[in-house]
Every structure is written in C-alpha cells, then in structure tokens.
Amino acid sequence: MATKAVPNDLSVGEMAKRAGVAVSTLHYYEAEGLIESWRTPANHRRYDRRQLRRVAIIRVALQVGIPLREVREMLSGLPSGRAVTAADWAKAGAIWQDRLRRRIALLERLAGQMDHCIGCGCLSLENCPLYNRNDALGAEGPGARRWEEAQD
Amino acid sequence: MATKAVPNDLSVGEMAKRAGVAVSTLHYYEAEGLIESWRTPANHRRYDRRQLRRVAIIRVALQVGIPLREVREMLSGLPSGRAVTAADWAKAGAIWQDRLRRRIALLERLAGQMDHCIGCGCLSLENCPLYNRNDALGAEGPGARRWEEAQD
DNA sequence: CTAATTCCTCAAGCAAACTTGAGGTCAAGC
DNA sequence: GCTTGACCTCAAGTTTGCTTGAGGAATTAG
Numbered sequence: 001m002a003t004k005a006v007p008n009d010l011s012v013g014e015m016a017k018r019a020g021v022a023v024s025t026l027h028y029y030e031a032e033g034l035i036e037s038w039r040t041p042a043n044h045r046r047y048d049r050r051q052l053r054r055v056a057i058i059r060v061a062l063q064v065g066i067p068l069r070e071v072r073e074m075l076s077g078l079p080s081g082r083a084v085t086a087a088d089w090a091k092a093g094a095i096w097q098d099r100l101r102r103r104i105a106l107l108e109r110l111a112g113q114m115d116h117c118i119g120c121g122c123l124s125l126e127n128c129p130l131y132n133r134n135d136a137l138g139a140e141g142p143g144a145r146r147w148e149e150a151q152d
Numbered sequence: 153m154a155t156k157a158v159p160n161d162l163s164v165g166e167m168a169k170r171a172g173v174a175v176s177t178l179h180y181y182e183a184e185g186l187i188e189s190w191r192t193p194a195n196h197r198r199y200d201r202r203q204l205r206r207v208a209i210i211r212v213a214l215q216v217g218i219p220l221r222e223v224r225e226m227l228s229g230l231p232s233g234r235a236v237t238a239a240d241w242a243k244a245g246a247i248w249q250d251r252l253r254r255r256i257a258l259l260e261r262l263a264g265q266m267d268h269c270i271g272c273g274c275l276s277l278e279n280c281p282l283y284n285r286n287d288a289l290g291a292e293g294p295g296a297r298r299w300e301e302a303q304d
Numbered sequence: 305c306t307a308a309t310t311c312c313t314c315a316a317g318c319a320a321a322c323t324t325g326a327g328g329t330c331a332a333g334c
Numbered sequence: 335g336c337t338t339g340a341c342c343t344c345a346a347g348t349t350t351g352c353t354t355g356a357g358g359a360a361t362t363a364g
Contacts, residue, residue, distance in 0.1 A: 011340080013341080022323075023340095023341085024323055024324080025321085025323085027342095028322060040341095042329075042330055042331075042341075043329080043341080043342060044330085044342075062321085063255070064216060065215055065217040067320075100260075164311075164312095165311080174352080175310095176352070176354080177351085177353085179312095180351070180353090193360095194311075194361075196360085197312090219350075219351090221350090305364100308361100308364100309361080310360085310362095311358100311361085312357100312358080313357090313358090314356090315355090315356090316354080316355080317353075317355090318352085319350100319351095319352095320350090321350095322347100322348080322349090323348070323349100324345100324346085325347090326345090327344100328342075329340105329341080330339105330340090330342095331338105331340090332337100332338085332339090333336100334335100334338100
C-alpha cells in the first residue's frame with residue numbers, strides 16, 4: 001500500500017489519541033522535560049512523530065514502577081526529535097537493561113514463589129526466596145521510601 | 153540447629169525491622185486491611201510471624217506497580233494468621249500468575265526492544281515491536297490503551 | 305523512682321503523577 | 335459573523351502510599 005496520510009508532525013490531540021494518554025498528560029510530560037514540541041504561529045504544540053516512541057517508553061516504564069525522574073534521566077540520553085543512533089540506544093539501553101532485568105527477576109521470583117508455595121507451605125522468611133533481604137528486594141531500598149531519594 | 157530465639161509473635165517494631173519497612177507503614181497496612189494483629193493488655197500490637205510473608209508480598213507487588221487495592225484483594229484470599237494451605241495459594245496464586253506473567257512480558261519486550269534498537273535504528277513506529285499498533289499495542293485503532301492497562 | 309524506649313491514636317503533611325477548572329485565543333464551518 | 339471545537343496557561347485538586355507530629359501511656363534499665 002501507498003504511504004498513508006500519516007503526517008510527520010502531530011497536534012497534541014493527535015498525539016494523545018495515538019499514544020493513548022490524555023492531552024493533559026502530554027502537557028505534563030512536556031513540562032517535566034520528558035518530551036518536546038515546537039509551536040505553530042498560533043502557539044499550538046506540534047510534535048514530531050518520534051515523540052510517540054518516547055511516550056511509549058514512558059508509559060511502559062511507569063507501568064513497571066520506574067519513576068519519571070529516572071525515565072527522564074534515561075531519555076535525556078536520546079535525541080528527542082532527531083533520529084536515534086545506535087550509539088544513543090546503546091548508551092540509554094545499557095542503563096535500563098540492568099534495571100529491567102532486575103525487575104523481571106523480581107517478578108519471576110514472585111510468580112515462581114507462588115507456584116512454589118502451593119506445594120510447600122514454606123512460611124519462614126528465612127528460607128523464602130521471595131523475601132530475602134540480602135538480595136534484590138532489599139537492594140531496592142530497605143525502607144518504605146519509594147518516594148524519597150534519600151536511600152543509597 | 154535448634155529452634156532459635158525467634159518468637160512467634162512480634163511487636164510492631166520487630167516486624168518493621170524484619171520486614172524492612174517503617175512502623176508507620178505497618179500501621180498503615182493494618183488500617184488498610186492488608187495485615188492483621190491482636191493486642192497485648194497494654195494495647196500494643198502483636199503480629200504472627202506469618203504476617204511477615206504478607207508484608208513481603210505487599211512490598212514486591214508495589215515494586216512492580218501493583219496497587220495496594222489489588223494486593224488486598226489477592227491477600228484476602230489467604231488466611232492471615234493461620235497456616236496457608238495449598239488450596240489457599242492455588243487460589244490466590246492463580247489470580248496473580250497471569251498478572252505477573254503479563255508484566256514480565258511487558259518488561260521483556262521493553263528490554264528486548266532496547267537490545268534490538270541498538271543495532272537497527274528502527275525509529276518508525278510502524279516497525280517497532282515496542283510500539284507496534286498492529287500488535288497488542290493499538291489493536292483498538294485510536295487508543296493504545298490496551299497495551300498499557302486494559303487486561304480484559 | 306526516674307529516664308529512656310517503645311508503643312498508642314489521630315490528624316495533617318508530602319511526593320508523584322496526573323486531572324480538572326477557569327479564563328482566554330484562534331481557525332473553521334455553516 | 336458567530337458559534338464550535340481544539341488549543342493555550344496556570345493554579346488548584348485528586349489519588350496513592352506512605353511519613354510526621356502532637357499528645358499520651360506503658361515497659362524496661364539503672
């Protein structure tokens with residue numbers, strides 16, 4: 001098929017529809033420096049279609065519990081309106097690979113634990129792989145301080 | 153080894169220390185109906201050691217982005233101060249297995265995508281598996297919502 | 305007996321990630 | 335030529351998941 005009528009620059013409303021988020025969310029992301037736009041003479045936002053990719057990444061990251069602050073950090077390594085090079089990805093990706101793998105491991109441990117516990121009734125924390133504070137769980141922060149940066 | 157000096161019922165402070173959360177967090181979880189305690193004559197909370205397991209589950213779940221409301225729902229299927237039976241776990245686990253697997257898949261897609269993008273520079277949304285509207289992402293046309301949260 | 309520690313309740317505060325609302329501009333369709 | 339709708343800004347409100355603080359009681363160490 002021929003190239004469809006997919007314009008390269010989108011209004012905020014189009015972006016919102018395509019990205020599946022609210023317009024206000026895009027405003028917010030922009031204010032937070034996560035995405036970028038330029039303005040029409042009428043002061044309306046225009047987004048490069050590539051920004052959709054960024055929104056996608058942001059949404060997935062949030063879903064898996066990565067705070068915007070960290071998403072921004074990672075995205076700041078990527079050019080926002082230009083083509084992303086292999087080097088760009090490599091750099092940004094390296095930071096996240098590790099993070100994502102950890103989360104996957106955590107999830108798998110939780111899922112696996114549920115399987116495991118069906119048959120064993122292991123209720124002591126000492127031998128429960130799910131709750132091993134010397135491992136990834138505690139490494140993420142032994143406090144409840146998910147919203148604070150004070151943990152190191 | 154002989155049974156260590158691990159009492160079966162813990163004070164809120166002990167729980168907090170062992171679970172790696174703040175005392176206030178335990179108060180909060182209790183107020184929210186996620187964990188249970190009884191009181192000493194002095195009105196101090198006492199927790200069955202098994203409650204630690206619950207806290208562990210709660211923490212892991214939160215880390216991977218599952219809201220407390222859903223954790224409570226799942227935990228409500230488990231007896232709080234008694235031994236958990238295979239049937240209990242099976243029931244509770246079944247609900248989460250699916251949810252967890254989905255999240256894992258999402259993460260893996262993101263992680264995998266980053267690998268992929270390092271070498272290919274695929275920046276068009278049309279052929280990006282992460283943001284593929286023909287895939288799970290935008291099967292609905294205008295809304296990419298289902299990709300993010302619509303699980304049904 | 306006193307001091308430190310741990311606990312209690314309840315209300316208020318806070319951070320993240322948005323949403324809602326008020327008040328206004330701009331281009332287009334009828 | 336006016337109304338409709340998409341857009342703008344900026345401030346305030348909302349939800350979730352806690353934390354902090356005030357004010358007070360009971361337990362434990364010396």
